[in-house]
Amino acid sequence: MVRFRWINGARHGDGIGTTPHGRRHLIRMGVAPAVLLALVACGSDSGSVTDPANGGGGGDPPPTPAIALTVSPSSASVEAGGDASLTATVSRSGGFTGSVSVEVQGLPTGVTAAVGNPSTSGTTSTFSVGLETASTAAAGSVELTIRASASGVTAVTRPFALTVTAPPPDGNGNGGGGTGSTVTIDFRGCLAQDLPLWVGFQDGNSAWQQAEGGGDLFTFTLTADVGAYAWVSGPQDSPLTQVVYLTRSEFLAAQPILACMPPRGNASMTGTVAGLNDTQFAGFSLGLGFGFASGAAPQLAVTGMPEGTFDLIGVRSSAADPRPDRFLLRRDVAVTDGGSLGTLDFGGSDAFAPATAQLTVSGAGSAVTNGVMGYLTGERCLGNNASLGLLPGVGGGPTPIFGIPGDRQRDGDFHQLTVSSVSDSGELLDTRFFRTLIDVSVTLPPPVEPITTLVEGPYLRARTTFPIPQVYQGGEMGLAFFSLNQTGAGGSMDRTFSAAVSRARLASSGTAEVTIPDLSQAPGWQEVWAIPLGTPVQWFAGVSATSAPGGEPGNLCVEGAWVRQASRQGRL
Numbered sequence: 001m002v003r004f005r006w007i008n009g010a011r012h013g014d015g016i017g018t019t020p021h022g023r024r025h026l027i028r029m030g031v032a033p034a035v036l037l038a039l040v041a042c043g044s045d046s047g048s049v050t051d052p053a054n055g056g057g058g059g060d061p062p063p064t065p066a067i068a069l070t071v072s073p074s075s076a077s078v079e080a081g082g083d084a085s086l087t088a089t090v091s092r093s094g095g096f097t098g099s100v101s102v103e104v105q106g107l108p109t110g111v112t113a114a115v116g117n118p119s120t121s122g123t124t125s126t127f128s129v130g131l132e133t134a135s136t137a138a139a140g141s142v143e144l145t146i147r148a149s150a151s152g153v154t155a156v157t158r159p160f161a162l163t164v165t166a167p168p169p170d171g172n173g174n175g176g177g178g179t180g181s182t183v184t185i186d187f188r189g190c191l192a193q194d195l196p197l198w199v200g201f202q203d204g205n206s207a208w209q210q211a212e213g214g215g216d217l218f219t220f221t222l223t224a225d226v227g228a229y230a231w232v233s234g235p236q237d238s239p240l241t242q243v244v245y246l247t248r249s250e251f252l253a254a255q256p257i258l259a260c261m262p263p264r265g266n267a268s269m270t271g272t273v274a275g276l277n278d279t280q281f282a283g284f285s286l287g288l289g290f291g292f293a294s295g296a297a298p299q300l301a302v303t304g305m306p307e308g309t310f311d312l313i314g315v316r317s318s319a320a321d322p323r324p325d326r327f328l329l330r331r332d333v334a335v336t337d338g339g340s341l342g343t344l345d346f347g348g349s350d351a352f353a354p355a356t357a358q359l360t361v362s363g364a365g366s367a368v369t370n371g372v373m374g375y376l377t378g379e380r381c382l383g384n385n386a387s388l389g390l391l392p393g394v395g396g397g398p399t400p401i402f403g404i405p406g407d408r409q410r411d412g413d414f415h416q417l418t419v420s421s422v423s424d425s426g427e428l429l430d431t432r433f434f435r436t437l438i439d440v441s442v443t444l445p446p447p448v449e450p451i452t453t454l455v456e457g458p459y460l461r462a463r464t465t466f467p468i469p470q471v472y473q474g475g476e477m478g479l480a481f482f483s484l485n486q487t488g489a490g491g492s493m494d495r496t497f498s499a500a501v502s503r504a505r506l507a508s509s510g511t512a513e514v515t516i517p518d519l520s521q522a523p524g525w526q527e528v529w530a531i532p533l534g535t536p537v538q539w540f541a542g543v544s545a546t547s548a549p550g551g552e553p554g555n556l557c558v559e560g561a562w563v564r565q566a567s568r569q570g571r572l
Helices: 022-028 247-253
Strands: 064-070 075-079 085-092 101-105 109-116 117-121 124-133 140-148 156-165 180-186 196-203 212-215 217-222 227-234 240-248 267-274 281-287 290-292 301-306 306-319 326-335 338-345 356-363 368-377 384-392 399-403 412-423 428-435 440-443 452-453 463-468 477-488 493-500 511-513 537-547 560-571
Touching: 022 440, 064 140, 064 156, 064 326, 075 085, 075 124, 085 140, 085 326, 085 452, 101 109, 101 124, 101 306, 109 240, 140 180, 140 217, 180 227, 180 247, 196 217, 217 227, 240 247, 240 356, 267 281, 267 356, 267 384, 281 326, 281 384, 290 384, 301 338, 306 338, 306 368, 306 384, 356 412, 368 399, 384 399, 384 412, 412 440, 428 440, 463 477, 463 537, 477 511, 493 511
Parallel strands: 075 156, 240 493, 267 338, 356 440
Antiparallel strands: 064 085, 085 124, 101 140, 109 124, 117 124, 140 156, 180 217, 196 227, 212 217, 227 240, 267 301, 281 290, 281 306, 290 301, 306 326, 356 399, 368 384, 368 412, 412 428, 428 560, 452 463, 463 511, 477 493, 477 537, 537 560
16 A cells, blocks of 8 residues: 655645645646655643543533544555455544444455454554455455444444455466456545546556546556556546556555545534734644634634544744744544534643754755745654644755654654745755754755657647756655646636656666656547647646655655655746
């Protein structure tokens, strides 16, 4: 399984949906969203804090007994005859203390499940779930349902994507029920506007075909050493087409490919913020949800969360000084749609002063250089991905940075620092991950110099080529990327067409070449998604490299992990 983490955006950890162009922001900045990190190994004292589990601060309604369920991982790929496992964690809230049970629903023929006895600590119970596949199990993907239930509370469920692949061919070239490997593209973590209108694939260099499936799970069979997949999302009048070229080994290591990760949700919770004066405001992150409050408007609504158990992080600052002066960290909050967070008090026991260190940046030249400090929590850093503050103008000398003190950290917590240097022609970006806040020196990576030319075809196509600087040839994963953006009236992007090629698929000469493909003959493809010939477009081209030494695939919460990126832009 592979997960993708956004590293660029107005709000750290929310690379889509936080800019005027929402989901297109990463492409505009030259990032290929689906594979960027795909295969690597995001005042006044009002008294004490009020515990929402005890009814809030006097005016809060009594809490409702409830349970919340998280499943990790959310998917697995296994060869027929093999085993897979997952962990189901059930959190109790609202005064509920009863026993809970977990079951697996929707098992196909040839797949069985075994749920172990829970390990309980406080209000949390953890279940180990084993999945066993028979050698005769059919290859393909299925969505299982993990269900947690208890007497007196509403049962909760979570999806789990299981992909069963056929055994590799034997010495006579015969496969165990198939001649290739099943590749699954999983869109279940995406918001509605990002679900695909069409999904296609290319086996080797053969003709493009339409993938099987529908809704949020699509599959195809790969027999060649290389392949590609493509999908179109968004409304018909503003489509986004994305194409990714990988090697066979990269496809199989990434199974299933999670197009949107971490998953999004629509749950919301409300609360009241204390400890803000008239000039102060606070932002809160919970899971991938976000909310905002001020001294003048202390009522808080955190929205856009998947249900489950996550850490809540609040950051207080003021209009006069955007630097944070107070953090609030509440662990293991059970997210339930419509639930209450009670009172969140920056003068209470959950709140504390930031730790500080110094950032020094070189290599920015005359470009505008800014930074953002983020904080990641939870298993594989999926418990929260919060911004701890923007760092404007960091290229002019040592700059203070703010983080979480060591005595407030848990095992698995990581700081994430991103520095970007932006000019009219492009951007340089350096992101690094570290547990303990320390002084950091960043030398921005070198730029790239793409040559972009038009390519013949039934719609507007182009190609970019450029030498890949040595600094981008390190790390476990690298990408060259290229996108064309048609800009309509009022600056809206009518159509975007992007392509990314993994470094493993590029020639060993150290040169990147990325071409917008011709999908016009692919079954199901619609001409309206293409950029018409003769249309003025803005192009973005660049390269990225990612390293997480010793880490699991898709997990950047590793000491010393980094991402480097350079992009350029122009017009055709």
